[in-house]
Amino acid sequence: MTLEEVARVAGVSRATASRVVNGSPKVNPQARRGVERAIARLGYVPNRAARSLVTRRSDSIGVVIREPTARLFGDPYFPQLLSGISAALSPRGLQLILLMPRSREEDRRLEQYLTAGHIDGVLLASLHGNDPLPGRLDGDGIPVVVGGRPPEGVRVSFVDNDNYGGAVAAVSHLIASGRHTVATISGPLDMEAGVARLRGYREALRSAGRSLDPSLEAEGEFTQESGAQAMRALLQRHPELDAVFVASDLMAAGALQVLNAAERRVPDDVAIVGFDDSPIALMTVPPLSTVRQSIEEMGREMVRLLLESIDERDRAPRQVILVTELILRGSCGGGPMS
């Protein structure tokens, strides 16, 4: 089934048929109808490869997920993100090419692949530390949007949640509800999300006139096990603590188990607030108070920015910060207990 045949059936030239397919306005309505009928009758679908070859666009965008497996599996973050991305891509007829490099070697091949022009743009999620990828892609003139924050000094578009604001809200709530010793389990400090939530924690304490105590801060890795470990450390250093702000629900689930094992009642003895509002938050006993962020929304927004920078090549990088919302449940007192 080629355009040629469609054109023949419709009694027009290939060029006119092409114009109809691509929605050019300069086509006689009658000719247009003829071509449309032929397309429908023959079940014609354009050959992407041929089109790509001449337009130099691939109509597909790459989604790169750089994350060790542990987090990838424990947390519904990625399915949600992919779902949002897919939803935004699909009405535009763009393909979602999923890339999950799992070794140095694959990383190398990934970069080569992305810069070879097989792809119109790239979405990057969950960057760590000083990942050189966004900078390099941008340098090669490939449209990039980062979910979360790009490394310092790299000026590319990104979409992020208001991690800082969410953390401030959570910790302020703990303070306002009368807790005296508020600890935190932070995310990995090589990730912007980890750092921002920790900054929010500190700011909330500071603005409430509390003094900061570094020994009340423990770093986790966004995994359940690391949350449990951090909780054990905090409990040992500060047996008197009566509240913890945990930078992810998954880590909070780990912390909750440790508190349970240590026979601290939640929320009576220790209040706990997580972050993400992932389904996990409803799975714990008691259910977790948490900071809600919409990861699907983030995915959609990333696509929007990417399409903009594909269409308008040298526009300045943009950034979108999505609001977060404190959700109160049983784990910090006051909310429903199941």
Added chain:
Amino acid sequence: MTLEEVARVAGVSRATASRVVNGSPKVNPQARRGVERAIARLGYVPNRAARSLVTRRSDSIGVVIREPTARLFGDPYFPQLLSGISAALSPRGLQLILLMPRSREEDRRLEQYLTAGHIDGVLLASLHGNDPLPGRLDGDGIPVVVGGRPPEGVRVSFVDNDNYGGAVAAVSHLIASGRHTVATISGPLDMEAGVARLRGYREALRSAGRSLDPSLEAEGEFTQESGAQAMRALLQRHPELDAVFVASDLMAAGALQVLNAAERRVPDDVAIVGFDDSPIALMTVPPLSTVRQSIEEMGREMVRLLLESIDERDRAPRQVILVTELILRGSCGGGPMS
């Protein structure tokens, strides 16, 4: 950067350069080296579209995920599956195109897309009921592999876990450890995985000489909330039950909450065994005994079968059944309690 330039730099014809790129054996070692050097120097990467146009292969395979969002997010099933698929695809240089249709309309477009030859093969995951898609794709001569089971009567390759065997093992264990009234929360009965696990439950009871009681069976939908609901129903119908086999960990988490709320101690009053060995199983208190299956392995195996049927067009459909393993933890007594 085109093959033409590479050829010129290496002092050979485009044809020879192409032979080197594609690993044809009939090339003089010296010419080969020259071309390879030129490729390295120029950073040449073949243009996929041009290649596709002539070979009539796209070197990409579609992964279709047909699942309502609830399950998609609660459960690490899909990230694991994608990870396995991606791992198996990447050394072959094949693209993973992710497709998540979310409406009738998108479903229609999906089918058109898949049959238009944009894709060398299709992987289908998580089919429900009598999904016509696998049969139709197969009818159109498109290589297909299903994760789980294809609908009855559709003869396509598939990879499945030994759902039946796993269920038998789990329930047999509950019986052997002295439980008297063993109930089950099954998966949705429009999915083969749901049905097979229920059959396993029944078979284990039967072969232990127990009688079957339909009121000990409640159907869930593989979501946490449906598990909780089913547990409530079971508890009402059979307050005396002392064991439950739940067809997924996520549902088991829901059931556990209900047991908790009903003040039944687990495992003392009620033993519970889940299915999947998802990270959720370690998140509950006590941790869940469960039936382990390797979803990543399933993904890899699906790719293997798909590549086989792409390479050898009219081979008979194949099936692979992956073994499952009973993992004992705190929730059914005997295992570790945390």
Added chain:
DNA sequence: CAAGGCTGTGAGAGCGCTCTCATGAACGCT
């Protein structure tokens, strides 16, 4: 030494599409 067989190579066609450019028809204007 001729005949035949390999082997490595290059010329060239052609995959299905888009897009530029030329053309001719229809129109409004002086």
Added chain:
DNA sequence: AGCGTTCATGAGAGCGCTCTCACAGCCTTG
């Protein structure tokens, strides 16, 4: 009536690649 202008259309080039085919050079064989 003659002119420029607009508009719809078709011819044809060319995107970068693979693959068939022909052929030159060499080796084997009787």
